[in-house]
Amino acid sequence: MSQAVVNAAKDHALPHIEHGEVDYVIAHGLRSTLNGNTLVMGSRHFLEVHENVEFEEFEQTIREFEAKGRHLIFISNQSKLIGMIGLRDHLREDAVATLEALKSFGIKQLMMISGDSQFKAQILGDDLKLDRVYADTRPSDKSRIVAELQQEGKTVMFVGDGVNDAPALTQADVGVAMGRGTELARQVADVVLLSDNLIGVAQARELAEIAMRVINSNIELAEYVNSGIMLAAALGFLSPTMSALLHNGTTLSILGRSAALRNGV
Secondary structure, eight states: OHHHHHHHHHHTTOOOOOOOOOEEETTTEEEEEETTEEEEEEOHHIIIIISOOOOGGGHHHHHHHHHTTEEEEEEEETTEEEEEEEEEOOOOTTHHHHHHHHHHTTOOOOEEEOSSOHHHHHHHHHHHTOSEEEOSOOHHHHHHHHHHHHHTTOOOEEEEOSGGGHHHHHHSSEEEEOTTSOHHHHHHOSEEOSSSOTHHHHHHHHHHHHHHHHHHHHHHHHHHHHHHHHHHHHTTSSOHHHHHHHHHHHHHHHHHHHHHHHTTO
8 A cells, every 4th residue: 555655656756755753553554743743644543533633524525535436545734634645446357266266166255354434345345246345444353353253163264464464364264464465464374375466365275175185085095005004914914024115115105196296297
């Protein structure tokens, strides 16, 4: 999001303004100083609740931008609203293909947890044909929603990339961080995608299924073969030396089978 703002400023040839040290308020926004005044940038909840900024005068303008699907970042100076930045979300090119692939791999429900308004979030949810949409959520709500889904008996995989996603990534049964996610998100996730492509989530699910099938079949193969070797040795058909060789041969064959899978055989 911050990179989008910087890119827009460059496109409009806006000059850099000298300001004081920037304090990052986790899950809310930024705070700095400009010409001795306090400058705050962040969500409406942050400015309205924590900075006592009044929004009533600008409600109509806010609704107009939200109706256009804009994600709004608000800016205040000395506790007075002085500006808004409207960001337009663009679906990743592989979003639809990823969701379809996940469904084909057995994912029963696809959900979105968003801090956007219900109106905007529902439009996106309908376009993606999601089963549930959670809107107007605060950062602390994400982990709570994941916990509630787990209490319903569901196994939850959560995909995120931001600092705000860290608690939910930790709470989920499987936390997946995007390749360009924040350092905190990558540290707490169970799986970190090497690329920043969303399709990697579906690929990881597919690889996990293949790996589990091979592991289970290897266990069954080892049990059957080793049981046969033990039975033959007990009945005197195999010498101790031959039994040991066959046992080690079974182990090596299973390792070879797994190595062949890694190489795509």
